[in-house]
Amino acid sequence: MIRALLIGQEPAAALGYEYVREAPFEAVVIGSLTISQLLRFREESVLEALAEGKPVYLYTPGLPQSPRNRELGASLTAAQRELKNWGVLFTDGGRKKLITAQEARLLRSAGQRPGPGAVLTPLAKEIMEGTK
Numbered sequence: 001m002i003r004a005l006l007i008g009q010e011p012a013a014a015l016g017y018e019y020v021r022e023a024p025f026e027a028v029v030i031g032s033l034t035i036s037q038l039l040r041f042r043e044e045s046v047l048e049a050l051a052e053g054k055p056v057y058l059y060t061p062g063l064p065q066s067p068r069n070r071e072l073g074a075s076l077t078a079a080q081r082e083l084k085n086w087g088v089l090f091t092d093g094g095r096k097k098l099i100t101a102q103e104a105r106l107l108r109s110a111g112q113r114p115g116p117g118a119v120l121t122p123l124a125k126e127i128m129e130g131t132k
Contacts, residue, residue: 001016001017001018002016002017002018002026002027002103002106003017003018003019003020003024003025003026003027004017004018004019004020004025004026004027004028004029004057005019005020005021005022005023005025005027005028005029005045005049006019006020006021006029006031007028007029007030007031007043007045007046008030008031008032008033008037008062009031009032009062010031011029011031011059011061011062011093012061012093013059013061013092013093013094014093015029015057015059015091015093015097016097016115017029025049025054026054026055026102026103026106027049027054027055027056027057027102027103028045028046028049028054028055028056028057029056029057029059030043030046030056030057030058030059030062030088031059031062032059032062032063033058033062033063033064034064035064035067035072035076038063038064038076038079038080039075039076039079041079041082041083046088050086050087050088053102054102055089055100055102055103056087056088056089057088057089057090057091057098058083058088058089058090058091059091059092059093060090060091060092061092061093063080064076097114097115097118097119098118098119098120098121099114099118099119099120099121099124099128100121100124101121101123101124101127103124104120104121104123104124104125104127104128105127107128108127108128108130113128114128
């Protein structure tokens with residue numbers, strides 16, 4: 001099983017990772033964030049993982065609820081957009097798991113295939129097909 005650094009609380013949905021609190025890890029899962037954490041997000045381990053090209057997932061049910069204050073809501077939306085721009089992948093823990101190129105390489109080297117309903121990035125698809 002792929003080891004993922006867990007930030008915040010463990011997601012209610014099974015995302016297919018073994019959660020750890022320290023290195024080594026192959027991915028990062030952000031299970032929950034408070035309003036202030038989202039607005040000032042600068043988690044060093046997440047930024048390093050992104051810089052190294054490791055997949056980082058944000059479990060969307062763990063995000064703070066939209067406030068009634070319109071300006072604060074706009075700031076939260078902007079903070080989420082910034083995370084997406086950095087390459088953080090948002091997931092709701094549904095049946096469809098996104099398979100990145102790195103995960104495809106690990107699966108292929110282990111002789112495994114992605115689970116049913118998995119969504120592969122274009123490069124991951126090429127890796128699984130053996131063309132990369």
